[in-house]
Amino acid sequence: MNKTIYMDNNATTRVAPEVVEVMLPYFSELYGNPSSMHTFGGQVGEAIAKARAQIAQLLGADPEELVFTSCGTESDSTAIFSAIRATPAKRHIITTRVEHPAVKNLAENLHAFTGHKYRVTQLGVDSQGMLDLDEYEKAFCEDTAAVSVMWANNETGVIFPVEEMAEIAKSRGVLFHTDAVQAVGKVPVDLKKSTINFLSISGHKLHAPKGIGVLYVRKGTPFSPFLIGGHQEKGRRGGTENTASIVALGKACELAAVRMTVENTRVKHLRDKLENGLLASIPNAIRNGHQSKRLPNTSNISFEYVEGEAILLHLNTVGICASSGSACTSGSLEPSHVMRAMGVPFTAAHGSIRFSLSIYNTEEEVDFVLKHLPPIIEKLRNMSPFWHNRSKGL
């Protein structure tokens, strides 16, 4: 078996060894319940308070503005339901065509959960994956209850101007939520300087474990709990705290603050080397997404006339982990909604591959991919009838 070369960090990340180390005691000797009236449990409560402060520090938030959840999806649902319950008479929400399913599917199916019909404006993107702010401003109406726009796109890494968009929403008196699971830890976030009302984080996207998320709720923003139960999180989220993972996320955020420079220098350099190398050595390869306005770790490239799943499975045989926006990998029959929203032609959409790097990737790994991917594309193209028609000028 080959060594694993992990370039699928927008799917999930390796838990940092430093993070594993701090969380382990909470599975063994420090098993107390933070709500208990004894020092044994109380010390766990203190650890949670410390983690909350570490996370707040990374976000430029007040620790009291953070609610621990189980994942990014729970954070998104909590935020959107809170926002629409704050103005129950309003029945319009604004989001984008390229949101993660955690927001997209919820927005499209609000009727099923609220019993009310909601009109949803899904802002389109251009061929670079960018939003049009004029279109955004025009989308508001008297009936607009909430806006939910992701900070950075998971497939292309394209970054949206959410701080500016939140200002616009505020001027219209509309609550603004952003799904920032891909952005936090890779680009600076300073909530003190913004008017964002809700912001979602997922632990496993920034080297903490799966099963822990955070929802930032700006002070003064109306809030309704999603899980009703005990008084945990000041009644904002029932359920005994996932103590080990909370401590882990605190540590991961502390590390992320320090490592953000590495993400934007060394990781970015590796990503650029990989992307430029592939675009140079493979004909009919196209970058998807804006070149500079995107996350430093993400590269999405379409290899025309070949299909993504076939590429991934060949990469898998040499130990390279990546992902694809092709129909066959999505479990549906159409290529990813992000590629379609960008108007990527079918010749390219089915063959889109996403490489998402992390601080754990090395120059050698990038060289390995640069060596192994071109022959895979060549082999699959030699098998493809469209490639043959194309070379014959048909």
Place this chain on the structure above:
Amino acid sequence: MWDYTDKVKEHFLNPRNVGQIDNANAVGEVGSLACGDALKLMLMVDAKEIIVDAKFQTFGCASAIASSSALTEMVKGMSLAEAAKVTNEDIANYLGGLPKEKMHCSVMGREALEAAIANYRGILLPMAEGEVVCECFGVTDVEVQRAIDESHLRTVEEITNFTKAGGGCGKCHDRLQEMLDASVKQVKAKIIPLKAPRRMTNIQKIKLIEDVFEREVRPTLRKDGGDIELVDVDGDTVIVSLRGACGSCAKSRTTLKEYVEKKLREQVLDTLTVEDDKA
């Protein structure tokens, strides 16, 4: 990750018969770039109508490539008459099965083979003449009906798995459901005339009983959380075991006599009696 058999993986990584036959006299092309998979099948057929060579070019996922490779291996040496009988299930079986969401890859293989045979004979396939039901993937009612009949499809999801129809915008789901409903009625109508008593071997009985269970009895029982299993057939006595919620239901005897036995008498043999294995 898809659960591919070793044989699918092996044919995907080392596909047989990739390439072109320059003077092929039977060529079938199906699928498109938009659909996400396409296959060009090229055959060389000799004067005795034997397929002496087969090659392919495929754009698509691992199972599309593996299905194409399997197809070429299967048809080499066959007569055209034999090849015409190859079904999508034969292709899937050759590969040790395909994930259900990927059955359309084997259907694509069968369609390319038919197109190639039609091309050799210079005839037009009926599929192209049908009315397009699914606009997203350009699937006609003739293709959908054929898949329903041949693969005994019962849900819209199954139609999508086999033909891709309904896998895009979803606007055709109602139309597909109508086709399914109409087919179920036809199946019932076809079977009822066979009521006249006749002699059957145990194997024939078992097969027909299983068919009725699968088609009508199980779907009904499952709605109430139950299930049924055929234990044995002894002469005209059918011994079954009720499972799940039915196993502990006080009305289970009524279910057996009034429902299961009635169905079997209607559709298999009117002398059958049904007994519970625990009775």
